[in-house]
Amino acid sequence: MSKWRMTLFQQKIYIVTAKILKGQVATYRSIAVLVDRPQASRAVAQALAQNFDPKIPCHRVVRSDGFIGGYNRGGTNQKAKLLRSEGVLVKNNRVESKSILLSQLSY
């Protein structure tokens, strides 16, 4: 077992992401705001990309322009599939539904 070096920034991201409920979707930007780095949306995506803990529903994080974004485990297609299976409307790699509500994501 190697000791995982995680930065504080990453930890915050994971904590917040873990609170996204099934059927909900948050945006990279929203999460960036929640961790007090409103302009680090890109870094947020980067952090999620680095994560490999299956407990963290990173597939529920999408782009603010509606595109679902990437997914390392199975690609965007798999991500879309997962979201649909949770009740989120996805068409052509985009979320149709505007259910981008964040409620209890603070840390």
Place this chain on the structure above:
DNA sequence: TAGCTGACGCAAA
């Protein structure tokens, strides 16, 4: 230290 990369954001066209 400096430069590069990426699961991004946004204004303009």
Place this chain on the structure above:
DNA sequence: ATTTGCGCCAGCT
């Protein structure tokens, strides 16, 4: 509505 270009930040090399 879709595409283009430039800006952004944390981590790595």
